[in-house]
Amino acid sequence: MKALQVRIRKVRKGDVDRIVDIERSWHHLSHWSIDSYYRLLNDDSFTSSFVAEMEDAYGRPHIVGFVIFHIAADVSEIYNIAVERQNARSGIGKQLMVAAIEESGRRRARKVILEVRKSNDPAIDFYLGFDFHITGERKNYYSNPTEDAYVMELDISD
Numbered sequence: 001m002k003a004l005q006v007r008i009r010k011v012r013k014g015d016v017d018r019i020v021d022i023e024r025s026w027h028h029l030s031h032w033s034i035d036s037y038y039r040l041l042n043d044d045s046f047t048s049s050f051v052a053e054m055e056d057a058y059g060r061p062h063i064v065g066f067v068i069f070h071i072a073a074d075v076s077e078i079y080n081i082a083v084e085r086q087n088a089r090s091g092i093g094k095q096l097m098v099a100a101i102e103e104s105g106r107r108r109a110r111k112v113i114l115e116v117r118k119s120n121d122p123a124i125d126f127y128l129g130f131d132f133h134i135t136g137e138r139k140n141y142y143s144n145p146t147e148d149a150y151v152m153e154l155d156i157s158d
């Protein structure tokens with residue numbers, strides 16, 4: 001299937017409500033408070049985020065996905081990535097992840113890491129498609145419901 005064309009751009013503070021809507025629509029995701037999103041988005045020196053936008057039926061830009069990640073020294077950590085449910089599996093997550101990996105490389109990260117619920121097979125398949133590898137586990141990392149996480153890692157050192 002042809003990927004939906006989206007525009008990837010840096011997040012702005014006015015995007016938080018839409019990001020929260022998308023995140024809340026996926027029940028298995030850990031939900032962050034609105035304040036945590038504002039705190040993260042204010043921390044320009046460390047946290048990078050992108051949104052994906054499409055035009056709505058009236059030609060207005062509409063956010064359909066986001067990726068939030070943090071680069072410290074040579075490690076980039078993906079905190080959260082999600083695409084609105086009705087547009088999942090249309091290539092939007094891939095475009096967001098490519099943007100995050102490229103930005104991590106530009107900012108001299110040598111690896112990208114993330115945690116994922118062990119039961120989140122679609123996301124695990126998505127990450128394996130980028131050549132992420134499972135490098136460890138974290139016991140009871142998630143709550144509501146309690147679940148272990150896989151730690152996954154992508155080497156971007158060359």
Ligand SMILES: CC(C)(COP(=O)(O)OP(=O)(O)OC[C@H]1O[C@@H](n2cnc3c(N)ncnc32)[C@H](O)[C@@H]1OP(=O)(O)O)[C@@H](O)C(=O)NCCC(=O)NCCS
Pocket residue numbers: 026029080081082083084087088089090091092093094095115116117120121122123125126127129
């Ligand atoms: C995981 C997620 C971000 C992927 O984004 P997406 O836009 O749906 O994914 P894409 O369409 O770009 O898919 C790229 C590739 O990933 C894999 N993939 C994506 N969704 C998949 C699924 N449900 N099942 C199996 N493989 C999947 C496929 O290989 C796919 O390529 P293909 O469609 O050509 O086969 C999205 O499904 C989502 O928002 N999930 C809910 C939130 C979440 O769980 N985030 C991860 C938190 S750790």
